[in-house]
Amino acid sequence: MANEITSKTSLVALFGDPVEHSISPQIQNQAFKTLQLPLVYLAFRVSKEELPQAVAGAWAMGFMGFNVTIPHKQAMLSLVDELAPSARILGAVNTVRREGKKLIGYNTDGEGFTRAMQEELGITPEGKRFLLLGAGGAARAVALTLAQQGAERIIVANRTVERAQSLAQDIAAIGGDVTAISLEGLPRWTETAQVIINTSPVGMYPNVDQEPLLPEELIHQDHVVCDLIYNPRSTRLLVQAAKKGARTMDGLGMLLWQGALACEIWTGKLPPIAPLEAAASRALAEK
Numbered sequence: 001m002a003n004e005i006t007s008k009t010s011l012v013a014l015f016g017d018p019v020e021h022s023i024s025p026q027i028q029n030q031a032f033k034t035l036q037l038p039l040v041y042l043a044f045r046v047s048k049e050e051l052p053q054a055v056a057g058a059w060a061m062g063f064m065g066f067n068v069t070i071p072h073k074q075a076m077l078s079l080v081d082e083l084a085p086s087a088r089i090l091g092a093v094n095t096v097r098r099e100g101k102k103l104i105g106y107n108t109d110g111e112g113f114t115r116a117m118q119e120e121l122g123i124t125p126e127g128k129r130f131l132l133l134g135a136g137g138a139a140r141a142v143a144l145t146l147a148q149q150g151a152e153r154i155i156v157a158n159r160t161v162e163r164a165q166s167l168a169q170d171i172a173a174i175g176g177d178v179t180a181i182s183l184e185g186l187p188r189w190t191e192t193a194q195v196i197i198n199t200s201p202v203g204m205y206p207n208v209d210q211e212p213l214l215p216e217e218l219i220h221q222d223h224v225v226c227d228l229i230y231n232p233r234s235t236r237l238l239v240q241a242a243k244k245g246a247r248t249m250d251g252l253g254m255l256l257w258q259g260a261l262a263c264e265i266w267t268g269k270l271p272p273i274a275p276l277e278a279a280a281s282r283a284l285a286e287k
């Protein structure tokens with residue numbers, strides 16, 4: 001529980017479908033507690049059809065803001081009054097803040113990844129070459145943010161190559177240097193990359209023994225290997241990469257930073273990461 005609940009407590013919410021798996025309530029309530037703010041964060045299962053009513057209800061009841069997750073990130077674009085550059089560039093909203101008479105849509109997903117990479121590994125995107133495994137929603141947020149923050153080159157490898165090509169078009173449209181390949185192209189292209197990021201769910205609980213998309217023999221000690229999966233934190237891909245002497249980063253940092261940045265958008269205060277990590281680890285251990 002965050003602080004004592006009184007009639008002055010404001011609500012912040014998560015709207016998604018499903019939401020039962022989410023550990024955002026534990027992360028955000030820890031943030032509010034650490035910052036000693038009179039706020040409570042609750043997750044609500046909201047269907048696609050009922051999103052407009054949920055947004056109207058949040059407005060009527062004076063919520064300070066809310067997060068949206070799958071399947072609402074695109075639909076939310078047309079339900080806010082204004083879009084911050086982050087949401088406009090990613091074509092998706094994950095954070096909404098009430099500002100006076102307006103709802104403003106933001107997106108902290110991509111910056112969540114780049115902040116985690118900077119804090120945990122000391123790496124910024126500028127001038128670096130990245131290889132992304134997967135081309136879904138998470139890949140899109142990460143790749144567009146990397147391009148926007150000055151990545152030298154982005155290679156998108158996907159099982160369905162048309163989806164990689166479609167993401168590549170969007171990256172090129174904001175000025176990124178990008179190559180779309182199939183998974184069969186990995187032996188040729190992996191050497192080019194400095195940072196490899198698994199954005200697919202391959203290796204996620206309960207399928208922890210699934211063969212990673214990147215064959216182990218293609219990883220070398222100069223690579224940095226990241227996985228967006230945070231359950232488990234130590235995926236088979238990261239274990240293989242560490243065995244090869246590569247530096248690694250798991251997906252929890254991205255989750256924590258996207259949450260911390262959302263908290264900053266609502267409250268103007270960036271929470272410290274360590275208590276959020278402890279709360280998230282407790283929540284994951286209970287799953």
Ligand code: NAP
Pocket residue numbers: 133134135136137138139158159160163199200201202204213228229230251252254255256258
């Ligand atoms: P998504 O939109 O469904 O995209 C999944 C991607 O993975 C697609 O490119 C898909 O390829 C590929 N893929 C799935 N199963 C595959 C398989 N068996 N073999 C080869 N490719 C496969 O999912 P998403 O929303 O991007 O999420 C992806 C992962 O990121 C999940 O594990 C999620 O938990 C994680 N994530 C983490 C964070 C964080 O904060 N750390 C945030 C968001 C997401 P096709 O196009 O060929 O289907």
